[in-house]
Every structure is written in structure tokens, then in C-alpha cells.
Amino acid sequence: MSGAMTERHMLGEDEAAPLAGLAARVRALTEAAVLTGVGADEARAVADEIAALTERLRAVRRDAPPFLVTDGHRMDRQGGNPVTGVLNPIAPPVDLDVTADGIVRAEFTLSDVYEGPPSYVHGGMSAMVLDQALGMAAAQTGVGGMTATLELRYRRPTPLGVPLTVEAKASRVEGRKIYASGTIAGPDGRVTVEATAMFVTPQHFLVHER
Numbered sequence: 001m002s003g004a005m006t007e008r009h010m011l012g013e014d015e016a017a018p019l020a021g022l023a024a025r026v027r028a029l030t031e032a033a034v035l036t037g038v039g040a041d042e043a044r045a046v047a048d049e050i051a052a053l054t055e056r057l058r059a060v061r062r063d064a065p066p067f068l069v070t071d072g073h074r075m076d077r078q079g080g081n082p083v084t085g086v087l088n089p090i091a092p093p094v095d096l097d098v099t100a101d102g103i104v105r106a107e108f109t110l111s112d113v114y115e116g117p118p119s120y121v122h123g124g125m126s127a128m129v130l131d132q133a134l135g136m137a138a139a140q141t142g143v144g145g146m147t148a149t150l151e152l153r154y155r156r157p158t159p160l161g162v163p164l165t166v167e168a169k170a171s172r173v174e175g176r177k178i179y180a181s182g183t184i185a186g187p188d189g190r191v192t193v194e195a196t197a198m199f200v201t202p203q204h205f206l207v208h209e210r
């Protein structure tokens, strides 16, 4: 179990790169597992090999996902983040960047692994990407917060396998409340999902961060 206050290993580039490479291979494995058409015997044989590899990785186990040493933004440090984390095979990963005027932005592509309605992105996945992007935008105002509300408007289906753009920006701060909004757009620039959110900075964030 990884508690919020668990001390994190800080990985430098040399340590992080091979683990990011491992995650990329597992990401490819996941897609292969979802799409494979091999027969039962081959599926069982591959499953046994994967089980053996899993035991090799479990031989040395950390208490919590490590952080990355970066000169970038706070959330970039979370190597195991399920949206942005290069160490996490379930993350696409979405490489969020922040412009000088506080706009959080990324181009990303979601594979069939994230399918919801046939041939389109699962709405929960769009929500997760937007939660992360809006949360990072909120953090650009000074100190971040926990998502208190997240409202989504699914305007049109989000396509799989093509470049998507996520953008987010904080709109205002009222005490410990930070408001942000954002969108996901398809390759034609048309918005598929809109989001607004309110983040609340917990008291203990203020104690530790300010």
C-alpha cells in the first residue's frame, strides 16, 4: 500500500531511462494482449513467460512509485502517474507541458487499449486526462490542490489512434479554491470534450509547500 506520505525514491535520468524503457515494452505488451489473435496454447505459453518475468521484477520491490529528478513542473516528477508517468505502463503517457502564460498542453494518441464505445476513446479515460491537465493548470497558480469537482461535456466522440490535443488553464483563485477549464480536440481541431473543475488546496499542502 502506498500512502501519501511515503518517502519516495528519487530517480535520476540514468536510473529512470531503463525503467521508462521497461514501461514502454509493457505498454506494447498490453496492446498486443488486447489485440492478439493467437490460439489458446500460445496464449497460455506466453502467459507463463510473463508470469516468470513478473516474479523477476517483484524480486526488488519499492514501497511506492518513485519520483523523477527533473527541472520541470511538480507533477512531472511522479514517474508512476497514470496519465503522465513514463514509468507507468497504463499511462499513454501524456507529455504535458506548460507555456509561459500557464496553459497546460499536450499532443497525445490513445490506442485501442483505451476503447470505450467501439472505435472511440472511453469517456473515463478522457476524464482522467482532463483531470490531470486541469490539475496541473491549477498548480501553475502557486500551489496545487485535490479535485473537488470535475464537470465534463462530451460534445462528440473522441477518436482512437489519431493525434489529440489537450489544453487546460486556470481561470481564477478564491482562497483555497482554484478553478480551471480545458478541452480535448481531435486532429481537425474540433473539440470533443470540454471540462471545468474546482481544486481545493488541503491545509497540509499549504503547510508543506508555502
Ligand SMILES: CCCCCCCCCC(=O)SCCNC(=O)CCNC(=O)[C@H](O)C(C)(C)COP(=O)(O)OP(=O)(O)OC[C@H]1O[C@@H](n2cnc3c(N)ncnc32)[C@H](O)[C@@H]1OP(=O)(O)O
Binding pocket: 074, 075, 131, 132, 133, 134, 135, 136, 139, 143, 144, 145, 146, 147, 148, 149, 176, 177, 200, 201, 202, 203
Ligand atoms: C499538485 C500538482 C498538480 C496536481 C494534478 C492533480 C491531478 C489529479 C487530481 C486528482 O485526481 S485528486 C483525487 C480526486 N480528488 C479527491 O480525492 C479529493 C477528495 N476530497 C478531499 O480530499 C477533500 O474533500 C478536499 C481536499 C477536496 C476538501 O477538503 P477540505 O477539508 O480542505 O475542505 P473544506 O471542507 O475545508 O472546504 C473548503 C471549501 O471548499 C469547498 N469544497 C470542499 N470540497 C468540495 C467539493 N467536493 N465540492 C464543492 N465544494 C467543495 C467547501 O464547501 C469550502 O468552501 P467555502 O470555503 O466557500 O465554505
